[in-house]
Amino acid sequence: MSYSTQKKNGKELNRLYEDDLPIHDWYRFVLSFPPHLVKDYIIKFGIQTDQIVLDPFAGTGTTLVECKKNGIKSYGCETNPIANFASTVKTNWSISGEELLAHATSIAEIAKKNIQQNKTPKPLNEDQTKLLIANSISDLPLKKALILLEAIDSRKSSFHNHERLAFAKQLVYSYSNLKFGPEVGVSRKKKEDVDVINLWLEDIKKMVKDLKLVETHSVVDSTSLNCDARFISHTLQPNSIDCVITSPPYPNEKDYTRTTRLENVILGYIHNAEELKETKKNLLRSNTKNVYKGDADDLWVKDIQSIQDLAAQIEAKRIELNKTSGFEKLYHKVLKLYFGGMARHLMDLKPYLKDGAKLAYVVGDQASYFRIPVRTAALLGEVAESIGYTVDGIDLFRERLSTTTKSFIREEVLLLSLKK
Ligand SMILES: C[S@@+](CC[C@H](N)C(=O)[O-])C[C@H]1O[C@@H](n2cnc3c(N)ncnc32)[C@H](O)[C@@H]1O
Structure with a gap:
């Protein structure tokens, strides 16, 4: 494998690549896994171009993009609407870069004129505003961004999705006050004005360059499905998937809908609290903020003693520490719901x-x-074995220093196979 390694405190660490590879950075989750990891497992598993790869927790499509680059057909499954949208666009390489640039340039002119004339875009309504993290974007950048989005949406074409994705990326990384580290937060220093239109156009130019680089690779199909990995879409053919390469959530209290809230709301994928709740309910239960009445995935691991024991240990610790918040009371439950959800996914x-x-x-x-x-x-691995998979090994991917415990946390790759 091609990691750079480094010694720290006597330990050899796998270091995360600083990669800036074409396509991947059209829109990126902070929690994406690095593209080279996908490539490594394509090689390790000996995946050929007549085989099919699935990523059931596809996020913004790293696996799909890497497969496409390597001429391998792939499917992705993802429930977060903006992530699924990003994955769809990132695997559409069949548009003309030059035409995209010409189209986007004309949009930029319209938007610039509207800004100069001080036009007022349709403001966010009360429901949308309530969903946003407070101060995640300042008034002027928001106004300019909405003017640009209106111009993009008023000139729909085959480039529309690419233009919206470049907008989504700039919205988060250039226009907003958000910072990621790895939790999403708001910077103390707010951006009071931003060159919204030119930044977006620069990003379109980057897309155009990338499209040129991959123009000969666009023949292989990649399909992004908006589905819950616990009920995989029946668009997939039975006995068709050769390989799964994926990074599912893990029980770490991260709320993916918060990380992507701004773009989901502004681009119109989530309109109100009810829709947010629906989106959250389709996610694996990996944090205490998306546990709901009636959740029963935990039943899938009721016979796995190690998970039951660990959950009991967490609850006993809570009682010993006299921790009484609603979230803390759910820690042991979310652990069982998480592994139960994964059991359900592996069975499905x-x-x-x-x-x-x-x-x-x-x-x-x-x-x-x-x-x-x-x-x-x-x-x-224990969960997978209980439903008929074989554990072929666990590779160390990298270690990270935990800021809470000051110890190294392992990120690993669980290798499974299925004999039918
Ligand atoms: C660690 S991220 C994957 C990142 C991905 N490798 C990428 O390149 O962007 C996990 C993803 O699983 C998605 N997810 C969580 N529960 C899901 C479910 N039940 N079905 C499908 N996707 C789910 C989350 O929305 C998130 O995008």
Whole structure:
């Protein structure tokens, strides 16, 4: 494998690449896994161009993009609407870059004129405003961004989605006050004005350059499905998938809908609290902010003793520490819901896999629940074995220093296979 390695405190660490590869950075989740990891497992599993790869937790499409670059057909499954949109656009390389640039330039002119004339865009309504993280974007950049978005949406063409994706990226990384580290937060220093239109156009130019680089690769199909990995879409053919390469959420208290709230709201994928709740309900239960009455995925792991014991240990610690908040009371429950949801996913996946299919799940250990270690890959391996998969090994992907516990947290790749 091609990681750069470095010694720290006597430990050898796998370092995250600083990659700036074409297409991937059209829009990026902070939690994306690096593209080279996908490539490494394509090679390790010996995936050929007549085979099919699935990423059931596709995020913004790193696996799909890497497969397409390597001439391999792939499917992605993702429930977060903006992530699924990004994945769809990032795998559409069949448009003309020159025409995209000409189209976007004419949009930029319209938007600039509207800004100069001090036109007022349709403001966000009360429901939308309530959904946004407070101060995530200042008034003037928001006004200019809405003017640009109106211009983009008023001139729909085959470039529309690319133009919207470039907008989504700039909205988050240039126009907003958001910072990621890895939780989403708001910078103390607010951006009071931003060159909204030119930044967007620069990003379009980057897309045009990337499209040129990959123009000969656009023949392979990549399909992004808006689906819950616990109920995989029946658009997939039975016995069709050769390989799974994925990074599912893990129980680490991260709320993916918060990380992507601004763009989901402004681009019109989530309109109100009800729709946000629906989106959250379709996600695996990996944090205490998306646990709902009636959730029952935990039943899927009721017979897995190590998970039951770990959940009991977390709850006992809570009682010992006299922690009484609603979230803390849910820690032990969310752990069982998480592994139960993964069990459900692995069970649902089986009919779509070919005999001998190989699977790689990138997951991290964690210690968010009263610092009690959760060895995610090992536990997930037990879950997988209980429903008929074989554990072929656990690779170390990298280690990260936890700011809470000051210890190293392992991110690992659980390797599975399925014999039918
Ligand atoms: C660690 S991220 C994956 C990042 C991805 N590798 C990328 O390149 O962007 C996990 C993803 O799983 C998605 N997810 C969570 N629960 C899901 C479910 N039940 N079905 C499908 N996707 C889900 C989240 O929305 C998130 O995008």
